[in-house]
Amino acid sequence: MTKMESLWPEEDFDVPKITAPIVILRQQAYALGQKTRNILEAEVSSHPFYMKPPRKLSPGQSVLSNIQPISMLGAIESKEEDIIQSIDEPPNALQHSFYITAPVLGGYRYRLFTVSHQPISIYPLSISFDGKTSGVNEEEGFRSALRDIFASESTKKVVQALLAQSLSETAS
């Protein structure tokens, strides 16, 4: 019997040491539960969609609304209509929606932000938060953007409102 020949290169694949955005988001979802003792929780829901190729921006051109600018070098900008799934185009990107949930309030969910990226070349990825979309080019920039989102006044307002209502919810 002829031995099957492998046409793959002999050396091992050099797996890059990155944490996928979905993993980072799930870690942060878990962290919210821990911070509020699961009175509020968060969940990440992912789906494929069609995204128009991002347009390059000059440095400093794009910021997330009412939060500090994220990594500016090579930031991308896209509009809402760019990330709406097109029925004519096959999916070429992944979108992760980050929801804050209030189990005690009948499982109410609030979509805080979304993250979109190409499945293979993860960065640059785009973050849509508070009506605006901006981009980041690497993992540390993504973590920094999340830190800014979580510390923003509008996030605090959402968390405070849901916590207050959850704590006042009684058994019927």
Add this chain to the structure above:
Amino acid sequence: MLTFLFWNLNGKNLISSIAKLVVNHNVDILILAECNLELTPANLLRTLNPEEQKAQFHYVPDKYNHIQIFTSFRKSWVMPVAEDNKHYIMRTITLPGRDEVLLVAAHLLSQLHAKEDTLYAEAIKFAEKIRHTEIALGHSRTIVVGDLNMNPFSNGVVASSGLHGVMTQAIARKKQRKFQEVTYPYFYNPMWRYFGESADSPSGTYYYDKSGQVCYFWNIFDQVLVRPDLLNQWDDESLQILTSDGQQSFLTPKGLPDTKNFSDHLPLLFKLNL
């Protein structure tokens, strides 16, 4: 192995006993009925998830918060399957790599507010809803737990068109019985064994001595019923009517529920080998 605890609290703030029971018995699924205004889901979460420790317990959302369910595992493993009802809620539990189970948590109409024939009629509707949900799910790995406000011998629990609960596994394993051309599935009702005198267990879960000519004194309103398809996972020996939280007894020196300090119902503990 999943450990379940059900307790009708009778509106008492028994948060300290609940916390002890959950820790002492490594409870995974806590189901509570008749919680008072102080015992909100958020307050319970704060007790079950103490500061400086990993927050392990999750609240299972419910439309009415009338029956409260908390799980020690992630909430995405617990999904609603039918519209919530004030008297029962149905959830599927799917642990990784395990078959889905249908959990039905119930607190049916009180005997104080409805006569026996009304309870019977409601039990038939309840059982019908369970059967329809099982058909929709495509399996009958179902467990029912709660305060049924009926005894295991009550018509609503025994009747074929009702819950069809039988007292032995041998009968339940026959799966179903045909009556008047209609086939009805069985539930195994292990609660029968608790009637009468027993050295290591009270004679019921609820004591009431004020009824008329016919008085049972001890009743078993709090029950767990298991479909035959789940019997291989059912840990029969794990079933207990609990009489203490490990420190304080739920019974008076006369052996009756201490309704002054605790609930008029005793809690149920059982395990499923999932």
